[in-house]
Amino acid sequence: MRPDDISDVRALPLFREVRDETFDGLLRASFLQRFPPGLVLIRENERADFLHVVVEGAVEMFASSAGRETTISFARPVSAFILAAVLKDQVYLQSARTLETSRVLMIPASSVREAMTDDAAFMAAVVHDLATAYRSTVKDLKNQKLRTGAERLANWLLRLDSEQHGTGSVEIDVEKRQLAARLGMTPENLSRAFAALKQHGAIVRGMRVEIVDRDALIAFARPDPLVDDERT
Amino acid sequence: MRPDDISDVRALPLFREVRDETFDGLLRASFLQRFPPGLVLIRENERADFLHVVVEGAVEMFASSAGRETTISFARPVSAFILAAVLKDQVYLQSARTLETSRVLMIPASSVREAMTDDAAFMAAVVHDLATAYRSTVKDLKNQKLRTGAERLANWLLRLDSEQHGTGSVEIDVEKRQLAARLGMTPENLSRAFAALKQHGAIVRGMRVEIVDRDALIAFARPDPLVDDERT
């Protein structure tokens, strides 16, 4: 494991305040592995043996039941995923697969649980991380239940624009099929949602979207900090 | 506060393993209040000043955005709700209102955060509670995204039957409009879903449902422990 990677992982909210010996102990038992795109890292219903941390690349969390499948979320560097299953010593509720070539740090579940009982600072960080993940899922649920697909897209565009300095010209940084999955719809539906947004001030051309009438787009999207804001 | 209530609250997973002085400290700062039905206890976007515990009655968690509203979950005695907002010292993401006359214990957020830093056992219980709430929300999300309304109803009936000793004759213990909200659909849609289940071995008459062909109902519902099981 390269020194750069170590310091990136160390900088995670989950590990930042932790004692050195706790962090070293966690790393000693772990290993970093490189995976090709499309590889399934975790299958739901398997026992949670490791806490995974995406160090490089991108991972999609998804879930299936009765033959249907849906995307739950994406994990990008540097972040940990499925902490809850590890803590409860339970099976995963979600599956995970790489979207690109990715490097993933795998920390044994038992080490995580030990570190938590030994180091109060780590346990406090775990509490914070869990609370954040929980609230993020509640926001997803609200986004899904309270909005149509086109509205979810419009709000996603507004957020992306503000991340890209609010110039009104947005570069889509993911494949559209991935974007469709993230927004909880089919690729066909995403196409139609883009077409529908022409009426509301957003024009798409390839991977670039021009927000020509921000007020109209906002009026259509009706953004809500309790759904869209990352920080709260 | 009556001794019975105290021991009920003490028995919650969140407080069971906690030191006596921690528990006493929490209670000292708290107060128990009685509320009439339909009263809004918490409004989303308000600062989380209290951790609430339903001691008696029933509370509905719901959320609104852009004029639409949806039910997120129900809290029945004895359980705590919206722990995450309290821990992050943030605003509530959900609103809460009583469904019936209810008694609710309100613990100041600052006391909860103090108790957590003082008592490792309490913090450990908080971790477990948060992980459980998080996984429960993920299951809700899967239930919502992977199933139709009729399928959600069918699975709810199967679970209710197993709770009522699997006799195949199920008594619905909530108003149907509440049930519709819990299953994420309109009351009209619930009526139609019940009608549709006649084809799949479940016959409704008033508040009573007869499961006349369990195999057929299971084949239609396709229950999944990773969505329906409370324990995992």
Next chain:
DNA sequence: CGTGGGGTTGATACAGTTCAAGATACGTGG
């Protein structure tokens, strides 16, 4: 009684998926 709320039913409309076909983009091998 009569009135009102919960529940059901019907008609209509919108949201979303599916299936199929065509368009565009892109990397590879000839």
Next chain:
DNA sequence: CCACGTATCTTGAACTGTATCAACCCCACG
């Protein structure tokens, strides 16, 4: 460098799932 093949994206049409609006039934309760 072009041609081809493949994957992504778009568009159209049909269909499922759900919401909405309206009418009506039923029963409990004043």
